[in-house]
């Protein structure tokens with residue numbers, strides 16, 4: 001809510017549309033052999049291209065990636081067994097084919113629900129396969145980091161199982177094969193293409209990350225089944241998007257233009273009621289207005305944002321500038337009016353959905369973890385399309401806050417819902433307010449793992465002969481014929497050291513993102529110091545190995561105030577330090593000081609101190625002048641206290657007591 005106002009710069013920053021010329025060749029080719037999740041074809045429109053060969057070395061983000069490998073993924077492998085996901089596929093292997101093939105005898109009627117019919121043997125909701133695929137995707141990216149024998153053998157076992165479960169015509173979905181419900185007959189709730197989309201993305205991760213094409217062959221057979229069933233027809237749309245962006249990526253991987261065409265068809269067909277009714281209306285499924293006419297993000301957040309990523313992909317590959325512009329406009333609107341300070345989206349529990357503009361209650365925030373992941377994916381595609389710094393700024397906000405908070409310090413518990421306030425007497429039927437090891441609708445944990453396993457792909461891009469640095473963490477990376485080493489303790493410290501390891505004989509550009517929040521930024525090249533403004537600071541020269549660039553970002557803790565139109569935060573303030581949003585948790589306050597009776601003297605100077613806290617480890621506390629307010633009916637001034645805040649991503653690692661990001665201003 002405190003983001004810079006959206007401007008019309010979005011449109012002017014657009015690259016001229018490039019007319020693709022696919023007719024002349026079958027394979028679009030991956031520029032620079034891009035090995036990450038998004039690899040635009042050589043013909044795709046867009047000013048930026050992902051770089052390849054990046055490695056995370058040291059610091060907070062590499063620590064998150066390592067924790068996901070050592071603590072989260074082993075948990076996922078156990079849970080996929082315990083929760084029944086893998087058993088469902090085994091059951092599908094044993095189920096005779098005639099029970100699920102189209103047009104063969106008696107079949108149970110379609111059920112408009114995500115729950116399995118009793119007695120079928122199938123366990124869990126209809127989309128259980130997707131958790132397997134998200135986990136496989138995480139493994140695919142992990143296998144690119146080095147030998148992971150246990151993960152590799154798990155992936156091989158599951159690939160074998162999927163090969164046996166897949167029908168000869170390419171169809172693969174354990175729910176529909178086990179229950180015998182007719183295929184593709186109730187797409188509003190069936191998640192068939194949603195599961196297919198996750199399978200395709202997992203297959204691409206294994207192909208690009210590990211050079212293994214086994215899953216890709218399965219995914220291609222399923223995608224071909226979709227093409228045969230839906231291409232050129234008006235037979236339906238999946239209620240839960242992701243197939244769009246998956247099909248575009250499969251086109252990029254295989255050069256098969258019919259996958260891109262089907263993705264385009266699904267994007268264009270949306271808005272005409274083809275997805276059917278899931279019981280929550282067409283708006284919930286983004287199927288009430290055509291994408292080109294939609295002016296704001298609505299409905300179920302994860303669906304809306306996965307669809308936007310697909311829209312951006314289709315627009316890039318087809319050079320469709322007007323389609324891209326609709327997505328850019330909705331992004332501006334979402335960030336300015338429907339986004340929490342943590343980068344989270346979703347104000348309503350009832351449909352995991354967007355609220356009205358400026359409807360952003362901190363205590364009722366839904367902010368599903370997957371919505372943060374989807375938002376990150378969407379912003380990355382807009383960054384590739386336009387090179388706008390605010391997309392990278394927003395990705396950083398999402399990453400360190402709305403997304404980062406979803407995982408416990410130990411990597412073994414996860415948030416599905418990410419509110420900005422938890423009251424001492426919290427009760428919510430769908431959200432206990434504490435992280436959990438897994439969910440009956442697992443969804444978020446394996447999604448977290450696939451993003452963390454591929455995190456290095458989002459640090460930098462190239463545009464022409466310039467290497468753009470978007471996110472700062474310990475890393476080795478290359479692009480524009482340069483090789484760089486980045487050393488930093490960011491986000492704890494604002495000092496980022498870049499060292500040129502290899503350079504061509506010719507001039508090259510290095511562009512460093514200066515976040516909008518950094519009030520005073522200095523950049524030094526070989527100790528020649530200069531001031532830098534927000535946006536990309538361009539450095540251009542004939543670089544030599546050994547050249548050093550030092551970036552000093554201003555991490556002075558700062559006060560942030562909500563937009564006056566957000567009623568639920570009126571009279572409140574929040575604290576940020578660099579990219580980190582802070583929160584007041586009960587465990588940090590002095591004895592007798594209740595977070596719910598705490599106010600702050602906003603605008604006063606904030607203090608900071610590095611500390612190590614039990615359950616959390618290394619952090620930096622921020623201290624503020626506070627007032628402990630007396631019970632409401634008494635008009636007493638309250639006692640002066642020191643209010644203590646910690647980074648939001650580290651909350652709920654101690655007891656389950658109160659927390660709040662937005663805190664009343666004693667001076668308001």
Ligand SMILES: [Zn+2]
Nearest residue numbers: 368370443444
């Ligand atoms: Zn989720």
